[in-house]
Amino acid sequence: MKHFYHVIILGGGASGMLCAIAAKKKNPALTVAVIEKNDRVGKKLLATGSGRCNLTHDRITADHYVGSFRDRSAAVLSQIDTTALLGYFRSLGLLCAPDGEGRYYPLSRQASSVLDVLRFNCEAAGVSFFCGETVGSVRRQGRFIVQTAQNTFEAEKLVIAAGSKAAPKLGSSGSAADLLRSLGHRVVPFAPALCPVRVQSPLLKPLKGLRAAAAVTLLRGGRTVAAARGEVQFNDDSLSGICVFDLSLYSREKDEIAVDLLPDISENELFNILKKNQKRFAAQPADCLMTGILLKRVALAVLKAAQLSDLTRPCGALSAKELRAVSAAAKALRFPVLGNAGFDRAQACTGGVHGSEIDPHTMRSKRCENLFVCGEAIDLCGACGGYNLHFAFASGIIAGEHL
Numbered sequence: 363m364k365h366f367y368h369v370i371i372l373g374g375g376a377s378g379m380l381c382a383i384a385a386k387k388k389n390p391a392l393t394v395a396v397i398e399k400n401d402r403v404g405k406k407l408l409a410t411g412s413g414r415c416n417l418t419h420d421r422i423t424a425d426h427y428v429g430s431f432r433d434r435s436a437a438v439l440s441q442i443d444t445t446a447l448l449g450y451f452r453s454l455g456l457l458c459a460p461d462g463e464g465r466y467y468p469l470s471r472q473a474s475s476v477l478d479v480l481r482f483n484c485e486a487a488g489v490s491f492f493c494g495e496t497v498g499s500v501r502r503q504g505r506f507i508v509q510t511a512q513n514t515f516e517a518e519k520l521v522i523a524a525g526s527k528a529a530p531k532l533g534s535s536g537s538a539a540d541l542l543r544s545l546g547h548r549v550v551p552f553a554p555a556l557c558p559v560r561v562q563s564p565l566l567k568p569l570k571g572l573r574a575a576a577a578v579t580l581l582r583g584g585r586t587v588a589a590a591r592g593e594v595q596f597n598d599d600s601l602s603g604i605c606v607f608d609l610s611l612y613s614r615e616k617d618e619i620a621v622d623l624l625p626d627i628s629e630n631e632l633f634n635i636l637k638k639n640q641k642r643f644a645a646q647p648a649d650c651l652m653t654g655i656l657l658k659r660v661a662l663a664v665l666k667a668a669q670l671s672d673l674t675r676p677c678g679a680l681s682a683k684e685l686r687a688v689s690a691a692a693k694a695l696r697f698p699v700l701g702n703a704g705f706d707r708a709q710a711c712t713g714g715v716h717g718s719e720i721d722p723h724t725m726r727s728k729r730c731e732n733l734f735v736c737g738e739a740i741d742l743c744g745a746c747g748g749y750n751l752h753f754a755f756a757s758g759i760i761a762g763e764h765l
């Protein structure tokens with residue numbers, strides 16, 4: 363069956379729904395349809411923020427993003443900053459509140475509230491949803507011809523809001539890249555980000571399953587590329603936790619992650635503490651040296667990294683050199699990086715349409731007339747903390763207002 367709409371939005375996720383709402387708010391006479399491959403819109407939204415939807419942050423700047431759209435993103439983020447986005451949500455009926463660290467969530471602390479508000483606003487404005495339909499191809503013949511297995515759509519304007527390739531279970535297949543290429547765009551290949559980082563180390567085995575509050579640093583050739591602080595989780599083959607996810611934005615094979623297990627104590631202070639422990643616990647075996655400082659299994663990994671031989675020796679027999687080595691190891695456990703975990707475990711992606719090809723004031727394509735792109739289909743990826751949803755929502759609103 364053939365359908366005609368003024369505007370077709372490809373993808374019923376965060377950016378697509380905001381785009382539809384903004385388009386109808388600006389010009390109620392426009393006919394707007396959203397085509398979504400899942401059987402319902404906003405499936406990924408429900409999974410965000412562990413089901414609570416961390417939708418923005420009180421410090422949103424371009425510094426929190428990577429990608430070829432990064433410098434241009436300032437034009438988006440200044441048009442719709444945190445206050446403007448929260449005001450926009452309020453105008454739709456969604457109240458939000460921050461946690462103690464600047465991250466904003468719906469007041470209900472439930473992602474379903476966000477999705478329901480967006481859905482109800484779309485429905486009230488007369489947006490048509492075509493769910494369970496995957497767009498296979500898009501052509502330009504004067505108008506855009508959009509093809510799904512069930513229907514053919516014709517539209518004057520097309521918005522690509524089909525996301526990236528992260529978390530394919532929730533709908534992201536990477537099809538935005540193919541569709542954008544078919545319309546003449548340069549696309550940076552999608553790569554998984556905000557995900558565990560695969561590492562190789564004999565320390566993983568003793569640490570497996572443990573969590574530790576730490577500071578993590580990504581090193582390349584000994585130079586710091588990125589740093590973060592939070593809870594690190596030690597897995598079979600990888601490190602994870604929000605602070606590691608933030609490093610995954612930059613990490614690549616042959617980098618190293620240094621884990622500082624005692625970020626509030628300097629290496630020298632630690633050395634002095636260990637000297638006192640050595641006296642206190644002089645008769646105990648060496649594996650008791652860090653008792654009262656670290657979990658036993660974590661302490662054992664530190665002693666292993668410090669290459670202490672014969673842990674049955676008494677603490678009192680350890681040399682100053684060995685205490686120095688233990689202090690250094692606790693401040694920087696080294697994990698050589700193999701690469702990021704796959705798309706299945708990623709919350710977002712780097713890659714997407716090249717930033718130079720999108721006008722950040724309107725989200726209009728510079729390559730293809732009447733085409734707009736928003737959200738994660740653009741080569742921009744933010745840190746954990748609400749940055750990706752903020753950009754998806756903000757770019758969706760801007761696209762909708764310029765249709």
Ligand SMILES: Cc1cc2nc3c(=O)[nH]c(=O)nc-3n(C[C@H](O)[C@H](O)[C@H](O)COP(=O)(O)OP(=O)(O)OC[C@H]3O[C@@H](n4cnc5c(N)ncnc54)[C@H](O)[C@@H]3O)c2cc1C
Pocket residue numbers: 372373374375376377378397398399400403404405406407409410411412415416417418495496497498523524525526528529532533534535536537538708709710736737738739747748749750751752754
């Ligand atoms: C588990 C998880 C937790 C997250 N938590 C947070 C968080 O708390 N805060 C935050 O800021 N970010 C979070 N993110 C990232 C955030 O969800 C995304 O950045 C955001 O959803 C991107 O919005 P989007 O509209 O560009 O893409 P999406 O929300 O992915 O929407 C794209 C839609 O297009 C549809 N689609 C794709 N291809 C086609 C096609 N060919 N035909 C029809 N439909 C198609 C998809 O099914 C999908 O519904 C999280 C991501 C995950 C996976």
